[in-house]
Amino acid sequence: MSEETKSNKFSRRKFVKGIGSSIAGGYILSPAIAKAAKKISKEAKDFSEGKVPLSLKVNESVINVMIEPRTTLAELLRDELKLTGTKVVCNHGECGGCTVLLNNKAVYSCHLLALDAAGKDVTTIEGLSSNGKLHKIQQAFVDEDGLQCGFCTPGQVMAAAALLYKYSKPDKQQIMKEMSGNLCRCAAYPNIIKSVLSAVEKSNG
Amino acid sequence: MTRKIVKSKYHFEPDLIETIGEVSIEEIKPWGSNDELKIIGKPTSRIDGAVKVSGEAVYTSDVILPNMVYAKILRSPHPNAQIKNIDTSEAEQLEGVLYILTYKNAPEIGWYYNTSYLFDKQVRYQGDEVACVAAESEKIAEDALHLIKVEYENLPFVTDAVEALKDNSPKVHEWGNLPRGNPDKYKRGDVEKGLKEADLVIEDTFTTQVVVHNTTEPHCSVAKWEGSKLTVWDSTQAIFNVRDSIAASLQIPASSVRVIKKYMGGGFGSKLEAGKYSVIAALISRKIKRPVKIVLDRREENLAVGNRPNSIQTLKAGVKKDGTLTALSHHSIGSIGAYPDGAGCSWPLRTIYKCENVSTEEYSVFTNTGKSRAYRAPGHVQGTFGLESLIDIAAEKIGMDPLEFRLKNYTDKDQVYNIPYTSKKLKDAYEKGANAIGWHRRNKVPGSSNGILKRGIGMATQIWWGGGGPPAYATLKLNRDGSVNVMAGTQDLGTGTYTFIAQVASEVLQLPIEKISITIGDTETCPYCGASGGSTTAASVAPAVRDAAEQMKAKLISGAAAILETSEEKLIYAEGIISVKNDPSKKITIHEIISKMRERVLVTTGARSANPEGYMINTFGAQFAEVEVDTFTGKVRVIKIVAAHDIGRVLNPKTLENQFHGGIIQGLGYALMEERKVDSNTGKVLTANLYSYLIPTIMDTPEIEVIIVSEGDSMISSVGAKGVGEPAIIPTAAAIAHAVYNAIGVRIKSLPITPDKVLNALTLIKR
Ligand code: FES
Ligand code: FES
Numbered sequence: 014m015s016e017e018t019k020s021n022k023f024s025r026r027k028f029v030k031g032i033g034s035s036i037a038g039g040y041i042l043s044p045a046i047a048k049a050a051k052k053i054s055k056e057a058k059d060f061s062e063g064k065v066p067l068s069l070k071v072n073e074s075v076i077n078v079m080i081e082p083r084t085t086l087a088e089l090l091r092d093e094l095k096l097t098g099t100k101v102v103c104n105h106g107e108c109g110g111c112t113v114l115l116n117n118k119a120v121y122s123c124h125l126l127a128l129d130a131a132g133k134d135v136t137t138i139e140g141l142s143s144n145g146k147l148h149k150i151q152q153a154f155v156d157e158d159g160l161q162c163g164f165c166t167p168g169q170v171m172a173a174a175a176l177l178y179k180y181s182k183p184d185k186q187q188i189m190k191e192m193s194g195n196l197c198r199c200a201a202y203p204n205i206i207k208s209v210l211s212a213v214e215k216s217n218g
Numbered sequence: 219m220t221r222k223i224v225k226s227k228y229h230f231e232p233d234l235i236e237t238i239g240e241v242s243i244e245e246i247k248p249w250g251s252n253d254e255l256k257i258i259g260k261p262t263s264r265i266d267g268a269v270k271v272s273g274e275a276v277y278t279s280d281v282i283l284p285n286m287v288y289a290k291i292l293r294s295p296h297p298n299a300q301i302k303n304i305d306t307s308e309a310e311q312l313e314g315v316l317y318i319l320t321y322k323n324a325p326e327i328g329w330y331y332n333t334s335y336l337f338d339k340q341v342r343y344q345g346d347e348v349a350c351v352a353a354e355s356e357k358i359a360e361d362a363l364h365l366i367k368v369e370y371e372n373l374p375f376v377t378d379a380v381e382a383l384k385d386n387s388p389k390v391h392e393w394g395n396l397p398r399g400n401p402d403k404y405k406r407g408d409v410e411k412g413l414k415e416a417d418l419v420i421e422d423t424f425t426t427q428v429v430v431h432n433t434t435e436p437h438c439s440v441a442k443w444e445g446s447k448l449t450v451w452d453s454t455q456a457i458f459n460v461r462d463s464i465a466a467s468l469q470i471p472a473s474s475v476r477v478i479k480k481y482m483g484g485g486f487g488s489k490l491e492a493g494k495y496s497v498i499a500a501l502i503s504r505k506i507k508r509p510v511k512i513v514l515d516r517r518e519e520n521l522a523v524g525n526r527p528n529s530i531q532t533l534k535a536g537v538k539k540d541g542t543l544t545a546l547s548h549h550s551i552g553s554i555g556a557y558p559d560g561a562g563c564s565w566p567l568r569t570i571y572k573c574e575n576v577s578t579e580e581y582s583v584f585t586n587t588g589k590s591r592a593y594r595a596p597g598h599v600q601g602t603f604g605l606e607s608l609i610d611i612a613a614e615k616i617g618m619d620p621l622e623f624r625l626k627n628y629t630d631k632d633q634v635y636n637i638p639y640t641s642k643k644l645k646d647a648y649e650k651g652a653n654a655i656g657w658h659r660r661n662k663v664p665g666s667s668n669g670i671l672k673r674g675i676g677m678a679t680q681i682w683w684g685g686g687g688p689p690a691y692a693t694l695k696l697n698r699d700g701s702v703n704v705m706a707g708t709q710d711l712g713t714g715t716y717t718f719i720a721q722v723a724s725e726v727l728q729l730p731i732e733k734i735s736i737t738i739g740d741t742e743t744c745p746y747c748g749a750s751g752g753s754t755t756a757a758s759v760a761p762a763v764r765d766a767a768e769q770m771k772a773k774l775i776s777g778a779a780a781i782l783e784t785s786e787e788k789l790i791y792a793e794g795i796i797s798v799k800n801d802p803s804k805k806i807t808i809h810e811i812i813s814k815m816r817e818r819v820l821v822t823t824g825a826r827s828a829n830p831e832g833y834m835i836n837t838f839g840a841q842f843a844e845v846e847v848d849t850f851t852g853k854v855r856v857i858k859i860v861a862a863h864d865i866g867r868v869l870n871p872k873t874l875e876n877q878f879h880g881g882i883i884q885g886l887g888y889a890l891m892e893e894r895k896v897d898s899n900t901g902k903v904l905t906a907n908l909y910s911y912l913i914p915t916i917m918d919t920p921e922i923e924v925i926i927v928s929e930g931d932s933m934i935s936s937v938g939a940k941g942v943g944e945p946a947i948i949p950t951a952a953a954i955a956h957a958v959y960n961a962i963g964v965r966i967k968s969l970p971i972t973p974d975k976v977l978n979a980l981t982l983i984k985r
């Protein structure tokens with residue numbers, strides 16, 4: 014990094030005050046719990062720190078939050094909303110570990126600015142099961158042992174969920190192609206294929 | 219419970235460890251083929267599956283504590299340099315920065331066998347730790363790294379092991395580029411004599427590349443103090459190693475350090491030693507009195523937390539016309555990076571084939587690159603490629619079927635220690651594997667198939683240790699309601715440890731697996747178990763769990779005998795109910811026994827028994843590969859792998875097959891695509907991300923057939939299991955390489971077998 018960019022970064026940074034408070038939770042779930050007056054003053058403070066408002070739906074809840082523009086969707090989910098089911102492996106759009114659904118399509122959340130999700134519907138691994146019951150894809154991953162360490166698994170499961178939105182009856186080739194953006198270092202691939210196939214069978218059977 | 223102290227030996231990776239172990243006096247009769255097991259050996263779904271697929275499982279990198287801060291490490295951009303000065307003043311002014319640690323203010327903590335410090339003024343590879351910033355957020359910490367000014371004096375460096383061996387090479391450490399000053403040597407018989415007896419002498423050189431573990435969960439640590447007590451959540455394969463390293467580094471009692479590892483996103487050997495990041499997190503946390511979290515990023519994973527060393531292996535074999543091996547020799551050079559480790563890879567050659575005259579010479583060489591670490595069967599993966607390639611060549615030269623050649627040189631005893639094996643079913647593996655792949659279908663003349671897409675079949679042999687041994691303990695608690703807690707200080711890397719522990723307890727106590735809750739990976743609440751490496755976890759821990767459960771059963775029976783006023787022999791135990799043999803109406807439940815004893819929980823602790831004296835415990839296997847080579851593009855596609863192995867008793871076929879898949883596909887990556895590349899002009903790694911460091915994707919998945927040829931090995935333990943993790947990967951690359959040769963008729967002697975190498979090889983034939 015050149016000297017110039019270094020000092021730019023520095024001065025911009027100096028302007029950004031009290032970032033710590035934002036980590037402690039700069040978001041308000043709707044319906045807002047915070048008192049209105051408090052909220053206004055907090056937002057005024059956030060604005061002065063270079064933050065911008067973002068509104069989106071995460072797992073069917075409306076989220077209104079003030080964030081730094083550079084925040085990625087993965088950071089919003091993990092650091093601000095504490096939804097740590099979404100994993101970050103490469104943080105660089107290379108592995109699919111952070112896959113979530115954006116309007117029911119698979120995206121790499123580490124490679125998407127949170128602001129690009131404005132007004133959209135995000136589904137994370139936590140939002141896939143309902144009332145404590147695993148989604149059929151999740152159940153298939155358990156039954157067919159489609160995982161080892163399980164660290165890539167939330168991403169795999171979300172990619173598979175997106176696949177089922179796209180095709181009603183994908184064949185093995187389509188499954189492999191659609192899932193090829195999700196790396197698994199434990200290489201549980203044969204069972205991942207089996208898991209998705211079995212979920213497809215169950216939803217058609 | 220009665221215990222005795224005994225001697226026992228076992229192999230952890232290539233190290234033969236002699237231990238004094240505390241074991242139970244009463245030996246438990248090993249499960250035999252007549253015992254009808256209900257849960258052991260039956261496909262059982264992972265008991266931690268549901269929390270993992272739902273995102274509920276909290277991995278170390280997911281730990282969030284109140285008031286927690288984040289730290290990032292500044293690493294050397296240079297391969298060899300002296301730090302003249304570090305100026306952190308600007309970084310300190312950045313809002314949100316809390317503390318910066320450098321060699322200036324860090325305690326002098328020796329690292330890498332005291333060849334360096336936690337923070338050293340001398341940095342020896344691109345990635346060596348220079349400073350660490352703790353801040354309110356990870357981003358601020360990252361921003362602050364850019365504001366630290368480091369003055370380096372660059373020094374000459376060397377990144378290649380062969381160059382590093384030359385007299386005029388830059389020295390990574392002042393005393394030289396060999397950690398002990400000499401190569402490691404092994405010798406039996408007389409190789410020169412053996413070569414003279416041979417009808418044919420074959421010599422060849424094979425090379426393998428450096429590969430990186432790239433576990434999906436990065437190396438990470440969260441440290442938190444409460445008074446003088448430190449808790450560290452660590453992504454580790456060895457909680458007790460980490461605990462003791464941290465305690466020693468900080469000079470505090472081990473009892474003050476608690477290391478917790480609940481779920482982990484892969485290790486493969488890279489998380490066996492304590493990381494600097496763990497100690498750094500603890501130091502900073504103590505200073506600023508807030509929990510500190512350090513998570514390495516993908517780049518750091520590729521630079522600084524281990525790799526499999528490369529190898530340049532020159533092998534020589536003396537062979538008689540009838541296929542008898544009269545001599546074998548092995549010379550290898552491998553880069554261990556900047557700090558002490560080992561790059562030897564001659565063990566397969568010393569052990570697989572019957573041969574009286576053997577010599578090996580291994581050079582583990584310092585270079586200015588990231589230090590190597592154990593990586594899934596360290597040495598054996600490289601060494602098997604070298605040895606098995608030479609054996610294939612030898613078989614061809616004397617016109618013998620490669621499989622027949624291997625059978626001709628079969629050995630029933632370990633030749634290094636000259637003792638028999640507890641069990642060896644390699645012959646069965648050869649036979650069943652060959653049938654499954656259709657060995658007869660291979661090209662009788664390599665490269666003779668027509669067309670652009672050429673198919674071929676190859677095979678290779680596997681040997682590894684993996685018998686485990688003491689010490690390993692498990693504590694079992696039985697509650698009044700018949701539910702069970704088992705605690706063992708072991709780790710689950712994704713290998714199914716949680717599940718087999720529950721299976722063993724469930725099997726012995728005949729209680730439903732849902733009633734059994736497992737706690738592992740906690741140094742404070744669990745009894746000691748060793749590191750999860752060397753394929754020893756199941757082989758060591760499962761018998762300890764069985765011991766604890768059998769003791770519990772015995773305790774219940776004695777309790778019942780006292781209450782029912784009868785003798786223990788007259789009682790039978792079934793599913794938590796104890797009844798009198800001839801009078802089934804007289805019975806008593808767990809609840810009644812424990813209540814009568816006025817206890818709420820009964821506790822037992824079981825131990826792993828000693829290994830038998832005078833025997834060697836090994837795993838064996840053979841893998842067969844079928845490949846298709848596109849002679850236009852040079853791309854190799856693996857169509858099928860058959861893996862036939864002797865791994866003792868299968869505890870859970872479901873997780874076992876999965877682990878085999880994983881090892882095989884990692885082996886496929888090693889064979890065909892993975893390679894850490896270092897630019898020798900700059901000393902920098904060119905592949906420090908998952909875009910340029912290629913690992914197999916789902917599209918590379920071949921058909922895999924796993925055949926287990928063994929049953930429980932009752933000589934080893936009451937459970938009779940050997941390890942699986944490492945055997946799975948060992949022969950894969952060699953089998954694939956031989957299949958490629960069988961397909962195209964030119965042998966590629968250097969891994970990975972990338973399209974450019976295939977195309978180059980093909981031009982050789984055309985000429
Ligand atoms: S973590 Fe987002 S693609 Fe790898
Ligand atoms: S299960 Fe470990 S990375 Fe996929």
